[in-house]
Amino acid sequence: MFARTRLILGMAGRYLVKRRRQTIVAVAGVGVGVGFFLAVSALMIGSQNDFVETLIDAAPHIIISDEIRSPSPQPAVVALPGGAVQVRGYKPRNEVRGLKDWQQIARAAEAIPGSVVAPSLSGAVTLRVGGREEALGIIGVDPAIQEKLGNIEENLAQGRLRDLETTQGGIIISEDLADRLGVGMGDIVGATSRVGNRTLKVVGLLARGRGQLGGNGYVLLREAQSLTAQPFVINSIGITVPDPYAAEEIAADLEARFGYKAQSWQERSADFLALLLTRNVIMYSVVSAILLVASFGIYTVVSNSVVDKRRDIAILRSVGFSEADLQRIFIAQGIVLALIGVLVGWGLGLLLMQILGSLEFNIQGRVENIPLDRRPRQFLIAGGASLFCAVIAAWLPARKAARVDPVDILRGAA
Amino acid sequence: MEARGLGRTLPGEPPVPLVRGVDLEIMPGRFHAVIGPSGCGKSSLLYLLGLLDRPTAGTLTFDGVDTLPLDGDARAQLRLERFGFVFQFHFLLAEFTALENVALPIRRLGRLSGSAATQQAMSMLEAMGLADQAGKTPDRMSGGQRQRVAIARALANDPSLVLGDEPTGNLDSQNSARVVEIFQRLARDQGRAVVCVTHDPEVAAAADVRIHMLDGIIEKID
Structure with missing residues (x-):
């Protein structure tokens, strides 16, 4: 199995090397997509984290x-639960x-x-x-x-x-x-x-x-x-509390036990947090679109490769390669392009973050840098999303490769 | 390999019969030549025998196994292990060297390690007198050399059935004679079954069995 994977990767790599210009363009597309995904998400999530941190630190969690959220029941109501007579117009005691x-x-x-x-x-x-x-x-x-x-x-x-x-x-x-x-x-x-x-x-x-x-x-x-x-x-x-994100649960517990209104920082900032959620949806939609567009390059390379290599497909089928083998060769091309593109994109992303992080802004007399989120999570999301898009982009033309009828090609060439 | 009532018809209005009611036995150690005018169904029969195409009628057994129910993967595996194809045009992969082209089926079969596969491919090239061409890509070789590389690739996994579709059709007389000699050796010395579609009377004359085709049917076998 390992030997076959090596063979298929080797063949995919060889085809890509021979189509150098298209390969470079596709890799550059993925690289730029991943790089800007990282830069934009680092900026957005960094500022969000900074904002949330300010919300958390501004007051106790x-x-x-x-x-009290709802007034405690009056003694008459407690004394006559489910009674037929409704007590109205009573004068509540001043607490x-x-x-x-x-x-x-x-x-x-x-x-x-x-x-x-x-x-x-x-x-x-x-x-x-x-x-x-x-x-x-x-x-x-x-x-x-x-x-x-x-x-x-x-x-x-x-x-x-x-x-x-x-x-x-x-x-x-x-x-x-x-x-x-x-x-x-x-x-x-x-x-x-x-x-x-x-x-x-x-x-x-x-x-x-x-x-x-x-x-x-x-x-x-x-x-x-x-x-x-x-x-x-x-x-x-x-x-x-040590874990600010547990505040909501703890607050609910304390309120249930003592009756007094216990507000977590999340409840106090619910409007802002909802806004951040909307902002995240917008951000991920935009940056995902960048990655999707980048995968069009991979589609083009693999699709052209399938068209150009119809004769090779027929030869390989006659030699004994299965339909699945051929599909894998072309999908592997997409994966190889995406992997190289992701590595290039990670490098570009780091460079862009370095540049953004070095910018200084004077805010109300204090020199501040842009807060950036440089955690590996974003790198993994960008890499994973690119690979996923690449597999889909390569799989579509690769299916066609598997369906090529070798007899048509061999007969046509003869 | 045994064909009984083998037929292949292309669907359409009207349907186009390519091969009709072929009864044929391909025997090991014999060099079979399929001859006949252009368009008589020689190549179509070869593709059916090589499991590249599926018949629309009849049966086809190989080593006693009915090949019709086999799925695409099983047919591919049979081609990989037991069959070897040689075409009119060399049909080598342009991106790969002669050695790599020959090593492809060996590596795909996966019974040998990478270095052993390369070694076996090299010995196949040596047997074809092409050891010095191993590192060259097809575009830097002559037509005869390419065709011999293609034969080396066809023999890479030691097949019991070698199928040739006009293998000398694109060669000069000297190279053509060399290829015919190789095919004869494969059948007579090595005991393989060889089936060769040809227009070339010299190839037909060198064969042990001549299968004459006309309009998709076997006219006679001599």
């Missing part, structure tokens, strides 16, 4: 808030906001190996400096825990998260907000909350362009409890 028994929820979340659980309290204040006022959502955090999450600390342009602990009334705000208020590091700002007026000191500035993260101000947890007049209350638990 799961946020449990003091909300105190905040997570009840949050320590129990936190313990359950901490039981997940490698997880970091960060209780927080969010509220709203108005910051004032001179005549300027800016409304701001504030989040009270525990810096020791937040440090483990890293999302605030890593995005600080100035200051440190731990400064919240050492500075009375410290606050971290974004550089954008600081500009609008005309304040900088160490400056004092006035803060108005529902308990009255206070002063806060800017101890950290979040870098620009940090989206959701930069939209809030960060203070010490007890400072937030004091500002919102909710001592010992927390209304949110942020959970970071």
